[in-house]
Amino acid sequence: MRKVAIVGVGLTKFGESWHRGFREMITEAGIRALADANMPGSDIDALYGGTMAAGRLIGQEHITALIADSMGLNPIPATRVEAACASGSVAMRAGYMAVASGIHDQVVVGGVEKMTDVSTGEVTSALGGAGDQEWELFMGATFPSLYALMARRHMHDYGTTEEQMAHAAVKNHYNAARNKYAQYQKEITLDTVMKSKVISSPLKMFDCSPITDGAAAAVLVPLEKARKYTDTPIEIVASAQASDTLSLHSRESLTRLNAAIEASKKAYGQAKLKPSDIDVAEVHDCFTIAELIAIEDLGFCKKGEGGKMTEQGETALNSKISVNTSGGLKGCGHPVGATGVKQIAEIVWQLRGEAEKRQVKKADIGLTHNVGGSGATCVVHILKRGD
Amino acid sequence: MLGSPSSWRRIPERYGLIGSRCETCKTNYFPSRQICPVCRRRGKIVEKAYTGKGKIYSFTKVNVPPAGFEIEAPYMLAIIELDEGPKLTAQVVDCEERDVKIGLPVRMVFRKIQESGREGLIHYGFKFALSK
Numbered sequence: 001m002r003k004v005a006i007v008g009v010g011l012t013k014f015g016e017s018w019h020r021g022f023r024e025m026i027t028e029a030g031i032r033a034l035a036d037a038n039m040p041g042s043d044i045d046a047l048y049g050g051t052m053a054a055g056r057l058i059g060q061e062h063i064t065a066l067i068a069d070s071m072g073l074n075p076i077p078a079t080r081v082e083a084a085c086a087s088g089s090v091a092m093r094a095g096y097m098a099v100a101s102g103i104h105d106q107v108v109v110g111g112v113e114k115m116t117d118v119s120t121g122e123v124t125s126a127l128g129g130a131g132d133q134e135w136e137l138f139m140g141a142t143f144p145s146l147y148a149l150m151a152r153r154h155m156h157d158y159g160t161t162e163e164q165m166a167h168a169a170v171k172n173h174y175n176a177a178r179n180k181y182a183q184y185q186k187e188i189t190l191d192t193v194m195k196s197k198v199i200s201s202p203l204k205m206f207d208c209s210p211i212t213d214g215a216a217a218a219v220l221v222p223l224e225k226a227r228k229y230t231d232t233p234i235e236i237v238a239s240a241q242a243s244d245t246l247s248l249h250s251r252e253s254l255t256r257l258n259a260a261i262e263a264s265k266k267a268y269g270q271a272k273l274k275p276s277d278i279d280v281a282e283v284h285d286c287f288t289i290a291e292l293i294a295i296e297d298l299g300f301c302k303k304g305e306g307g308k309m310t311e312q313g314e315t316a317l318n319s320k321i322s323v324n325t326s327g328g329l330k331g332c333g334h335p336v337g338a339t340g341v342k343q344i345a346e347i348v349w350q351l352r353g354e355a356e357k358r359q360v361k362k363a364d365i366g367l368t369h370n371v372g373g374s375g376a377t378c379v380v381h382i383l384k385r386g387d
Numbered sequence: 388m389l390g391s392p393s394s395w396r397r398i399p400e401r402y403g404l405i406g407s408r409c410e411t412c413k414t415n416y417f418p419s420r421q422i423c424p425v426c427r428r429r430g431k432i433v434e435k436a437y438t439g440k441g442k443i444y445s446f447t448k449v450n451v452p453p454a455g456f457e458i459e460a461p462y463m464l465a466i467i468e469l470d471e472g473p474k475l476t477a478q479v480v481d482c483e484e485r486d487v488k489i490g491l492p493v494r495m496v497f498r499k500i501q502e503s504g505r506e507g508l509i510h511y512g513f514k515f516a517l518s519k
Contacts, residue, residue: 140501200451202447
């Protein structure tokens with residue numbers, strides 16, 4: 001196995017992108033990542049792309065062929081992977097494995113979702129496909145309702161409050177207000193969250209990540225070749241993935257994600273690091289409760305104390321551990337297939353010291369945590385400066 | 388839209404709460420499994436009918452429904468833990484949110500779940516009601 005480094009990343013501005021379609025967004029992110037890597041397209045050996053529901057959202061399948069064509073990268077192999085909201089991270093991991101194994105040298109990884117070309121109802125149904133169509137969605141479940149079921153049980157078992165959850169949204173909007181790529185560059189108050197419309201009790205509008213258009217890309221090379229492209233290579237020191245039951249109800253517990261616990265254990269083992277070594281983390285806050293559970297699953301606090309840790313500000317920018325400096329899915333936006341790759345881009349910028357107004361002072365080691373569905377897939381990556 | 392067979396083949400499970408059980412490790416499953424994840428090929432899977440009695444494990448009031456459930460909303464959705472062990476997702480009917488608590492006993496009722504558009508199939512199956 002070879003060591004693998006990230007030498008370039010690129011994002012589009014996240015948001016409602018009426019004037020640009022799927023191909024314009026992913027091509028722009030790809031061009032930015034290649035420019036960031038100072039790499040000519042002719043060096044690229046392979047492409048991996050993550051998108052969740054292009055077939056439902058834009059009526060287009062075969063999307064990595066489209067991307068390779070649009071990027072002018074034919075005839076390189078172009079492979080799509082899909083794992084619902086974790087599609088981007090699974091694509092990253094596919095790219096990582098290709099470079100680590102020696103099969104390819106220079107690989108570009110993309111993640112993209114175009115979500116605003118169909119109605120909100122159609123988006124809700126398409127995203128529902130991340131759960132169990134026959135045994136959850138058929139019965140009237142939605143994604144907010146599945147995470148609401150987790151939240152209700154977390155409140156019951158650990159005394160977590162709606163205010164504690166709301167604190168995650170307030171923090172993530174604060175960070176997003178310092179990120180030029182974020183969908184919502186506006187701070188909010190606890191009151192904004194608590195008084196927002198109830199979507200699926202106890203989750204309110206401001207507990208939920210939005211519908212977003214966006215794309216992200218990253219360029220991977222063997223670490224030994226990284227200096228050819230950049231002075232600041234970022235090494236991928238762990239890449240781990242795990243699965244769990246597709247249905248939430250089939251799990252013993254609703255208040256932890258076994259796939260996240262399993263993937264993070266493997267990742268800490270690969271990197272020979274422990275949770276307290278992590279300076280900055282991008283975690284999957286599709287709903288505020290998901291961030292509370294994520295910081296517990298990742299070992300940043302004890303089980304059941306995610307609410308308390310969040311409320312006490314220990315996950316805020318430059319606190320005990322800076323969580324979701326990009327603004328997370330809540331503030332930066334959640335173009336589903338792009339999210340995992342965006343998390344990587346944010347950590348790369350933090351470790352390079354390029355995160356501008358949201359820069360973490362001590363950012364040596366960063367982690368990404370990307371969840372598919374209600375936890376049936378989880379991918380954890382750990383990055384550190386390659387010097 | 389899915390064709391009729393996708394609905395018909397689920398009728399025993401959705402109408403009668405027919406799941407499965409592994410005779411080797413005595414674990415009950417709902418919905419049914421073809422292979423026991425614990426025993427794998429040593430497992431012996433047989434059919435298992437559930438009584439429809441259970442309790443509320445977690446619940447939520449869905450105000451923003453998915454396509455097809457607009458006329459139902461708002462509705463109570465819960466994870467039910469059946470007395471025989473497995474958990475499932477179902478609506479809880481004939482109650483207000485304030486009546487529902489984790490741990491309350493419930494029983495299965497047979498109800499219309501949804502329909503495939505104006506001219507499509509009407510799908511029936513299980514919902515739950517609070518036990519009196």
